[in-house]
Amino acid sequence: MQVVATLSLKGGVGKTTVALGLAGAAQRHGVSTLVVDLDPQANATTALDPEPTTATVADVLDDPRPAVLRRAIAPSGWGEGLDVLVGAEQTERHNHPDPGIKQLHRLDRALQRLVPGAATDPGGEPDEDAADGAEQYRLVIVDCPPSLGQLTRSALSAADRAILVADPTMFSVSGVQRAFDAVQTERERSNARLQPLGVLVNRVRPRNSEHDYRIGELRELFGPLVFNTVVPDRSAVQQAQGACLPIQSWDTPGAREVSAVFTTLLGRVLRSGRARTAS
Numbered sequence: 001m002q003v004v005a006t007l008s009l010k011g012g013v014g015k016t017t018v019a020l021g022l023a024g025a026a027q028r029h030g031v032s033t034l035v036v037d038l039d040p041q042a043n044a045t046t047a048l049d050p051e052p053t054t055a056t057v058a059d060v061l062d063d064p065r066p067a068v069l070r071r072a073i074a075p076s077g078w079g080e081g082l083d084v085l086v087g088a089e090q091t092e093r094h095n096h097p098d099p100g101i102k103q104l105h106r107l108d109r110a111l112q113r114l115v116p117g118a119a120t121d122p123g124g125e126p127d128e129d130a131a132d133g134a135e136q137y138r139l140v141i142v143d144c145p146p147s148l149g150q151l152t153r154s155a156l157s158a159a160d161r162a163i164l165v166a167d168p169t170m171f172s173v174s175g176v177q178r179a180f181d182a183v184q185t186e187r188e189r190s191n192a193r194l195q196p197l198g199v200l201v202n203r204v205r206p207r208n209s210e211h212d213y214r215i216g217e218l219r220e221l222f223g224p225l226v227f228n229t230v231v232p233d234r235s236a237v238q239q240a241q242g243a244c245l246p247i248q249s250w251d252t253p254g255a256r257e258v259s260a261v262f263t264t265l266l267g268r269v270l271r272s273g274r275a276r277t278a279s
Contacts, residue, residue, distance in 0.1 A: 037087030
């Protein structure tokens with residue numbers, strides 16, 4: 001199971017759009033996926049249109065036992081192979097600015113319950129509540145809130161890779177720098193396996209000199225960490241989300257253009273998982 005966090009410390013750059021686009025690509029290519037909606041706005045949950053649950057991710061962060069986790073996960077309305085650990089406004093109560101280690105690792109503990117035979121209890125013994133049999137999810141996508149509190153740090157404590165999402169504006173460039181620093185800090189503090197997968201620039205308009213300038217600025221700062229492919233600014237993205245459908249099923253030229261970007265991103269995510277396993 002590979003855990004990927006979509007991260008931005010500036011709001012409005014389309015972080016959730018990236019999480020949804022990656023989830024749609026994974027579903028289209030038969031990669032069993034769980035989306036964890038850590039943003040208290042719960043926009044990813046709304047767009048994924050899951051079946052009703054009797055618990056949410058807020059309850060899982062209160063108590064990461066398997067029974068609570070199972071009650072908070074539901075099939076997505078997008079179809080087979082994509083589930084949601086549903087978000088809720090109440091998740092905000094877990095967004096403390098200076099959480100303790102135990103609080104930070106509750107999400108990781110919960111997700112490890114999904115890995116057959118991998119979880120251990122606090123004393124290091126096998127966890128009897130861990131999953132049995134085949135791995136349920138090959139990919140877990142965690143949609144973070146646009147702030148660096150307990151929720152985002154919990155995601156980074158649980159993740160293998162972080163996708164840093166930007167848009168081509170002046171303020172977003174500084175947001176990417178802060179997000180990159182947060183990844184490096186959490187890697188040193190609590191999660192040695194965490195790596196930045198790269199910087200994905202969203203909502204790019206062709207032949208826009210300001211956008212070209214800001215993308216160049218990002219490349220100067222982060223070099224090859226900035227993906228060569230960018231997500232174009234297309235109305236199909238908002239149309240698909242409004243209809244609670246994946247961009248991959250929205251049949252317009254703009255949607256197909258955006259879908260191709262997320263297919264490329266999925267390939268990079270999966271290759272990074274194979275590289276980690278091989279090492």
